[in-house]
Amino acid sequence: MKVPREWHKSFFKNSFYNPASPAAVGMAPLEAAFVLRQLKLKKGSALLDLCCGPGRHAVEFAKKGLAVTGFDFSGEYLKEAAARAKKKKVSLRLMRGDMRRLKFSGEFDAAVNLFTSFGYFQKFADDLKTLKGVARALRPGGLFLLDLINGDFVRGHFTPRPWHDMGGHYLLEEIELNRDGARNTWTTICKKSGKTRKRSFFTRLYDKRRLSAALGKAGFKPLGFWGSFSGLPLTGERNRLIVLARKI
Template identity: 70%
Template structure:
């Protein structure tokens, strides 16, 4: 099954999926610590968390003294981010909008985009528009760290379907690969009964070369790559890809 162009509008809802749950939530503090070490920001520095979702990293950055702006399309997730910040007694500036429509100009020391929150659009020009918006939002010399699924891994370990036990539900995935990316269909089956929910999403797949090319076209120069938050160099067998880039 192929994803619709606006799939993200119905996918990122708590009734279907929440990125700040289970293992992902438990990993957030360690991931934020890795990012802080790489960005080397001083207290009070401004950081844009693009597609911050329910704020699992944004709150950790704010706890370390950064002035964090979380930006996301999902109103539900932004409300959760605000509640998480209140509980942690930190300030977060939160803004709702589409990542293609960033209006910030020269105001951030750094920006992050985490947990494969990129590559969602059927047209590559929309990915580019997003990256150009990031570059515009950064101060000269500002840093951008992006963490996403590694295209080489996905293509090499491709399975057309599989299932996972997610605790309160089973998740069945059916995947269709194209030259450009993956159309994945998730079927969420609650263990306690109730209706199964199905959604299809698209993710354009990026390896180092393709990501470097897109970043460069947006005015962002790649500085370093890692295979994940362990900090190892990128390899085909690793499922994640992290890139640190600089504006200029």
């Protein structure tokens, strides 16, 4: 299966996929509360939500009095984030750009990257560029919380062609695993019209060891790992890999 090098440019569009499903929006307050318990930020602290998408967590952080910058490549999702902030009567600074080319310097107390919004690049050097950009964006001692799909879980529970009923459409995944990660083709079939759409993408699969090594190379020290937003320990049976790291 061939995955386009810059696959994110056609994948993260409302015509194909939007991460703010009603279920995901419903989970956001609990997930944000867990993140804030780990970050222990004072009111007014500057928080970067890297790859904020439609802003479902960013608005929760802003409601708690943080100065939130949401950064994402998708203009469509950023528009949705702005509308969500307006509806919730909070203010967000929203910026469009590529996570590999962050221009911030020492301006954030903390950063987050949630819902497997990292590991998208087929060259590890690009993942490293992203992590180094986050480190540069943080003040000395700043915290970074990353939430990824747990590579150990994916490898241990591998199903090559799962089907999902997504409400208005069906989703078929066709997954190939290799040493680096997963290549996946999603085919969606609209229940009403029968129209199908197809996109392929890549996710580098991280486990605790690999993620710790990458964070270390970028100037972070991991402080803690979890396997769920309810704070359960990380094991191969949990599908999340959540890490809190400090800029050294």
